Amino acid sequence: MTQTETPTSRLHAAYPESTVYGAVGDAVVALRFSEIEDEYDAIRNRSAVFDLAGTPLIEISGSGANDVAQRILGRDVEFLTAERCMTSLVLETDGTVVDQVEVWGREDGLLLAGSVGAGERLLEHLRSEAADRVTITDRTGELALLAFEGPYAWGVVGRLIDGELAALPFESIVDATWEGEDIVFARTGSTAEYGYKILASAEAAEKLWARATEEATPAGYEALELAMLEVRQPIVRAEATGANVVEMGAGWLVDITKDDFVGKDAVQAAFAAETRRTIGFSGGSAVPEAGTEVTVDGEAVGEVVHAVHSLALGTTLGLARIAPDLAAAGLTLTVGDAEVRTLTSPYVTPKSWSTPII
Amino acid sequence: MTIDELRAAAAARQQTCSRIKKMIVSRLDLPIEPDWITDDQPLFGRGLELDSLDVLELYVAIEAEFDVALYDSDMSVFGSVSRLAEHVDPSLPKTEPATADGAA
Numbered sequence: 001m002t003q004t005e006t007p008t009s010r011l012h013a014a015y016p017e018s019t020v021y022g023a024v025g026d027a028v029v030a031l032r033f034s035e036i037e038d039e040y041d042a043i044r045n046r047s048a049v050f051d052l053a054g055t056p057l058i059e060i061s062g063s064g065a066n067d068v069a070q071r072i073l074g075r076d077v078e079f080l081t082a083e084r085c086m087t088s089l090v091l092e093t094d095g096t097v098v099d100q101v102e103v104w105g106r107e108d109g110l111l112l113a114g115s116v117g118a119g120e121r122l123l124e125h126l127r128s129e130a131a132d133r134v135t136i137t138d139r140t141g142e143l144a145l146l147a148f149e150g151p152y153a154w155g156v157v158g159r160l161i162d163g164e165l166a167a168l169p170f171e172s173i174v175d176a177t178w179e180g181e182d183i184v185f186a187r188t189g190s191t192a193e194y195g196y197k198i199l200a201s202a203e204a205a206e207k208l209w210a211r212a213t214e215e216a217t218p219a220g221y222e223a224l225e226l227a228m229l230e231v232r233q234p235i236v237r238a239e240a241t242g243a244n245v246v247e248m249g250a251g252w253l254v255d256i257t258k259d260d261f262v263g264k265d266a267v268q269a270a271f272a273a274e275t276r277r278t279i280g281f282s283g284g285s286a287v288p289e290a291g292t293e294v295t296v297d298g299e300a301v302g303e304v305v306h307a308v309h310s311l312a313l314g315t316t317l318g319l320a321r322i323a324p325d326l327a328a329a330g331l332t333l334t335v336g337d338a339e340v341r342t343l344t345s346p347y348v349t350p351k352s353w354s355t356p357i358i
Numbered sequence: 359m360t361i362d363e364l365r366a367a368a369a370a371r372q373q374t375c376s377r378i379k380k381m382i383v384s385r386l387d388l389p390i391e392p393d394w395i396t397d398d399q400p401l402f403g404r405g406l407e408l409d410s411l412d413v414l415e416l417y418v419a420i421e422a423e424f425d426v427a428l429y430d431s432d433m434s435v436f437g438s439v440s441r442l443a444e445h446v447d448p449s450l451p452k453t454e455p456a457t458a459d460g461a462a
Binding site for chain 1: 365367371397
């Protein structure tokens with residue numbers, strides 16, 4: 001971060017001095033608070049807390065809210081109640097991905113929580129698609145979103161808020177009160193560990209952050225994106241450029257059986273085409289740049305989409321977009337100068353899958 | 359391996375994945391084309407949104423379709439179609455995932 005860039009979070013005054021900031025889209029966020037190894041370990045083996053500052057929080061309200069949302073969102077939200085949330089892609093007419101959003105059902109409409117740093121584009125798109133009887137309100141500045149992730153995150157929620165909330169069914173939402181403050185509590189996450197999110201006023205979030213960091217390890221955006229990649233949760237800013245939904249392998253974030261939605265025709269055309277596919281790979285000591293050629297015996301068969309160093313694997317972990325007849329796990333390919341092996345997802349088994357809530 | 363051998367290996371896995379997708383759609387009566395399910399798509403929670411009752415149905419279906427009993431397997435077997443393929447088709451190379459124990 002340069003001296004002229006201001007952190008997006010209103011909680012940044014409470015961050016430790018060791019915090020490393022960086023730009024993610026149009027937001028300046030905490031990439032890490034201390035050592036990424038400790039923050040990653042908290043996600044996979046203990047409990048981590050995130051300040052998801054920079055997440056666009058956009059309300060769609062009015063009598064036509066559900067109709068507009070049904071048209072804008074790739075997934076079917078016709079029966080989404082105020083007690084449920086779900087994840088969906090938002091597409092342009094040509095099938096280009098605008099963003100991945102978490103859709104929170106609300107009594108008077110819906111609240112969309114987009115990707116960190118993607119607010120400007122998402123807001124512009126929603127306003128361009130809005131119709132009469134609908135109000136699009138950017139609530140990013142007045143609300144804060146905190147998240148807990150980890151195999152023991154349920155224990156933190158129990159100690160901090162309410163043990164019963166920790167055991168809610170996946171993608172449930174509850175309006176609750178915490179120390180006199182109204183909050184919205186959701187059981188949802190993005191690392192395949194036990195995940196929870198809390199939507200609160202910025203003022204309430206300051207208190208909650210202070211308490212939460214006594215119970216869980218504050219973790220930054222670097223560790224979060226690494227953990228998302230390991231379980232093949234799409235990272236739109238890294239994966240969507242120059243690719244359609246099918247090439248991304250994100251078809252599960254649209255509902256092709258829906259009558260219609262913006263971009264549906266393009267998705268159907270992509271599905272019918274023999275397009276490239278995305279596959280995970282690991283291997284090599286250097287982290288290849290996006291666009292690095294993937295080859296077999298010197299013949300180009302694809303390119304790297306996104307890669308990082310995986311702490312769990314102890315090697316490079318990445319995604320490559322390759323020819324459909326080679327898009328399968330268990331193959332040995334070459335990325336740059338390194339030999340890599342294609343993988344099945346998830347690339348790291350979440351500890352939460354074998355850790356019961358007690 | 360040569361590129362043709364790699365293509366053959368990929369085709370073998372894709373064929374098993376395709377059988378699994380057809381089985382899932384048929385047994386669970388899902389309103390989608392089997393090919394719409396991607397090999398790496400999560401099957402539970404986010405993704406195909408299957409639940410524990412669906413797992414029981416799949417145990418039976420897998421035994422009938424592939425003659426493989428997975429009843430004592432952990433849930434990671436169902437991490438994705440491609441992962442499941444390795445457990446129902448012994449001829450496919452294993453790509454077992456890592457755990458994050460002690461990763462830091």
